[in-house]
Amino acid sequence: MATSKSIYTCTECGGSNAKWLGKCPHCGAWNTLTESAAEPVGGGKNRYQSLARSQPVATLSEIEASDFERTPTGQEELDRVLGGGIVAGGVVLIGGDPGIGKSTLLLQAVESLSQTVKVLYVTGEESGAQVAMRSRRLGLAGDKVRVLAEIGLEKILATLDAEQPDFCVIDSIQTLYSEQLSSAPGSVAQVRECAAQLTRTAKARGCSIVLVGHVTKEGALAGPRVLEHIVDTVLYFEGDTHSSFRLVRAIKNRFGAVNEIGVFAMTEKGLKGVANPSAIFLSTHAEPVPGSCVLVTLEGTRPMLVELQALVDSGGVSPRRLSVGLDRDRLAMLLAVLHRHAGVATGDQDVFVNAVGGVRISEPAADLAVLLAIQSSLRGRPLPKGFIAFGEIGLAGEVRPAPRGQERLKEAAKLGFSVAVVPKANAPKKAIDGLTIHAVERVEQAIEVLRGLG
Secondary structure: OOOOOEEEEEOOOOOEEOOOOOEOOOOOOEOOEEEEEOOOOOOOOOOOOOOOOOOOOOOHHHOOOOOOOEEOOOOHHHHHHHOOOEEOOOEEEEEEOOOOOHHHHHHHHHHHHOOOOOEEEEEOOOOHHHHHHHHHHOOOOOOOEEEEEOOEHHHHHHHHHHHOOOEEEEEOHHHOEOOOOOOOOOOHHHHHHHHHHHHHHHHHHOOEEEEEEOEOOOOOEOOOOHHHHHOOEEEEEEOOOOOOEEEEEEEEEOOOOOOOEEEEEEEOOEEEEOOOHHHOOOOOOOOOOOOEEEEEEEEOOEEEEEEEEEEEEEOOOOOOEEEEOOOHHHHHHHHHHHHHHHOOOOOOEEEEEEEHHHOOOOOHHHHHHHHHHHHHHHHOOOOOOOEEEOOEEOOOOEEEOOOOHHHHHHHHHHOOOOEEEEEHHHOOOOOOOOOEEEEEOEHHHHHHHHHHHO
């Protein structure tokens, strides 16, 4: 009796190898090779031909360049992240922690879209009754939403042929399996094959498809990275399950801007868009407190105000540097710059930095606000009321400009802030009503301005 051969597939890149290795020879990741049964050579090799549409070679300048028509989902924050709405034939991959609200948001979007286009909700993790129960709880009518509880890829493709929907949700891609493969659902081969087949179907029929993906314990999308490469848009659902606020962030978008962010609040009736997200990330202090500085950050095309808090306390033999929402290595670098160029020593102090509201700040324009918050906490003196700052700090102590500084300043003035410390290159040529701007070129100048205001 012949024994079935095994192959070892990398969960990061999808590459296969004949034997197990500690390090993937394709992408270099460690301990990512998993064993699975080898597929027969040539099996189902013609199954792609029905979906492939060949087009003649054309000159680039002769191809008509028309903008994509978008259909709003009814969720303004989701439309913002998608670039204005869904695109016919576009494939979106959305991932997030279990219970974060992915299915809830998509069910609300399906309900809104069903009023204008044909929709199909395919669930592989729940029964139709469970989806109906959630729909009733959210107060959705669901009179035009078609639901299919199925995990077989071939049956789902047949249903897409019969129903001809304009928008389809697959919840989730890890539960699907193809009869062409013998591996179990959720394996690298199955996830890659099912996603590729659904993507071809979307492109061939002009149906917009949303794939819900599981995430690993590190928070990355589970399955091979090729899953993110073949889709048009990748969205991440972020947020603490203990908080009512959720963030949807675009990591990849062929039809819009990347790093765009949508803010939602979880309520009893589902997810509601937050029109003014700056209110979430600002504390409601009656009076200014030491160690608090407001930063004007950019999330995609949207300027947002986020409060950064710093606490400097006497440390022990080995003082700690802890940051929540900001890069810890960058915090250590900023403390060194503060000591070398401004003469402010924190070598024997514990330094804690936090971004209020659970938001993660990745742009270097937060450097100046972090330093001023640390200085404020160290001196025990609060910054003036209505104070904001932004700017990148270099190792030589210079304060570098931040992109789109004028928009940041106008957003701060609109929300009632009155004092700003910004890089000299970001200083506006015309005064902004109600906003006093202090332009600085170096860190020591910013510290001097801070002492003058205090």
